[in-house]
Amino acid sequence: xxxxxxxxxxxxxxxxxxxxxVAAIGRHRxxxxxxxxxxxxxFVARSTVDTVVLARAADTVVLARRDSTTWTANGxxxxxxxxNDLLGALEDTTGGSELVAExxxxxxxxxxxxxxxxxxxxKGRGKTLLELIAGHRSADFSGGYARLPDQExxxxxxxxLVETATHPxxxxxEHRIAEVQGDSVGSIEVSRGPKRYTLRxxxxxxxxxxxxxDSNRVAGFLSAYRRVEAAGxxxxxxxxxxxxxxxxxxxxxxxxxxxxxxSLAFDSTAGGMWVRSxxxxxxxxxxxxxxxxxxxxxxxxxxxxxxxxxx
Numbered sequence: 001x002x003x004x005x006x007x008x009x010x011x012x013x014x015x016x017x018x019x020x021x022v023a024a025i026g027r028h029r030x031x032x033x034x035x036x037x038x039x040x041x042x043f044v045a046r047s048t049v050d051t052v053v054l055a056r057a058a059d060t061v062v063l064a065r066r067d068s069t070t071w072t073a074n075g076x077x078x079x080x081x082x083x084n085d086l087l088g089a090l091e092d093t094t095g096g097s098e099l100v101a102e103x104x105x106x107x108x109x110x111x112x113x114x115x116x117x118x119x120x121x122x123k124g125r126g127k128t129l130l131e132l133i134a135g136h137r138s139a140d141f142s143g144g145y146a147r148l149p150d151q152e153x154x155x156x157x158x159x160x161l162v163e164t165a166t167h168p169x170x171x172x173x174e175h176r177i178a179e180v181q182g183d184s185v186g187s188i189e190v191s192r193g194p195k196r197y198t199l200r201x202x203x204x205x206x207x208x209x210x211x212x213x214d215s216n217r218v219a220g221f222l223s224a225y226r227r228v229e230a231a232g233x234x235x236x237x238x239x240x241x242x243x244x245x246x247x248x249x250x251x252x253x254x255x256x257x258x259x260x261x262x263s264l265a266f267d268s269t270a271g272g273m274w275v276r277s278x279x280x281x282x283x284x285x286x287x288x289x290x291x292x293x294x295x296x297x298x299x300x301x302x303x304x305x306x307x308x309x310x311x
Contacts, residue, residue, distance in 0.1 A: 039097040039146065039155040041130065046087035048124040055119045059169045073172035076233075076282065082172055086164040090122065090130065095143060095159030104152045110145040111135025112154050119149065120165045134165040175229045177275065177284055178262050182222035186256030190295055192249050197298040201256065214303040221301060224293040225253065225262070230284035234274055239283045242267045242274045249273075249295040266291055 052063040063083065064072050071078040100110070107113035112135035122130040135145040135154070144162025147154045188199040198209040199218060206213040234242060247265035254260055263278040273291040275284045286294070 037099045039099075039148070039153075039157060041093050041097075041132075041157070041161070043093050044090040044122060044124075044129050046091060048129065049087060049090065049122055050125065051123040052086065053119075053121045053123070054165060054172075055121075056117065057115050061169050061172050063172060074169075077174040078172055079174050082164070082167060085160065089159060089161040089164045092159050092161075095157065095161075097143075097146075097155040097157045099153060100145065100156045101154040102152065106154055107135075107147075107152075110154050112145055112147045118166050134162045137163055137166075170232055173233060175231075175284075177228040177230055177286075178225065178264075178277065179227050180222075180225040180253055180262055182219065182225070184255060184261065185222060185225075185253050186258070187254045188221075189252040189254070190250070190298070191247075192295060192297065195298070199301070208298060208301055210298045211302050213301055217301045217303075221293070221296060224290075228294065230275070231272065231287050231290070232285040234283035234285060238274070242276070242283050244274075244276055249291065251295045264294065266295060 050065040054061040054063070062074055063078060063086075066072055070080070071083045073079075100106075108116065111117055112133045117133040117135050119133050120131065121128060132146045132148055135147075137144040138156055143156055143158035143160075144166070145154055146157045146162055186201050190197055190199075199213060199221075200207050200209075206215055206218045244265040244267055248268045249266035251262075251264045251266075252260065253262045265276055265278065267274040269285070272285055272287045275286050275291070275294075276282065
């Protein structure tokens with residue numbers, strides 16, 4: 001091959017490289033945010049957020065900051081871990097996103113329509129910091145579908161933002177009813193209908209008013225109070241219909257000096273028990289087996305019967 005031919009091939013190669021570069025620049029410009037192929041969410045620092053409104057067809061949850069560490073959910077104490085998950089997801093904008101649909105016809109399938117979507121509005125100092133409509137989670141659980149309220153384009157947003165925004169309303173509330181350490185309890189009074197009994201801590205052992213107490217079983221009873229959590233909450237109508245006077249069951253935990261630690265009243269329901277503390281107004285729902293752990297029959301606290309002798 002002659003020098004002239006090599007020169008021509010070199011010029012052709014340079015021309016092709018130039019065209020490729022121009023095309024690459026064009027593609028890069030085409031992927032800029034204003035083309036809509038990515039949803040660029042702003043970084044929202046948790047310290048700037050004071051209100052989050054999560055509105056959907058069935059209900060609306062208003063999360064409001066009370067102080068630097070505590071929040072409320074529709075006026076009730078909010079779950080700190082769930083709030084922290086949401087604030088962390090708002091700060092995490094590294095997951096990225098990708099366009100998955102451009103037409104309104106896809107909204108229902110992706111859960112971002114008015115019937116199935118959750119409209120999230122994040123506010124701070126009276127200003128809206130972020131607003132979007134969150135839908136279903138993706139099949140691989142790497143993220144979820146979302147769109148801006150004034151746009152039809154839907155995106156797959158990676159990370160936990162959609163997951164946290166679409167929690168059921170009850171998940172935002174504090175489920176903890178009480179926490180009591182066993183070594184702080186001096187006596188326990190339990191009533192189950194007309195039957196009553198008392199446990200007393202005397203020296204190194206427990207005594208039972210209706211018989212002999214088994215220390216291991218009493219320890220198991222006390223362990224149920226290390227953290228008492230609700231399965232759910234009564235609605236306003238259910239709260240009005242609950243009957244705690246007299247309650248179906250009642251438990252009083254007292255210190256060794258006789259001062260009260262905790263008092264719970266129980267009302268039976270078809271699916272479990274309503275529970276309310278004497279010092280609170282919130283009516284919680286617990287499963288029946290949890291109620292049996294919190295207010296057991298006295299027979300479950302006695303020593304087990306001796307094994308039968310083999311003949």
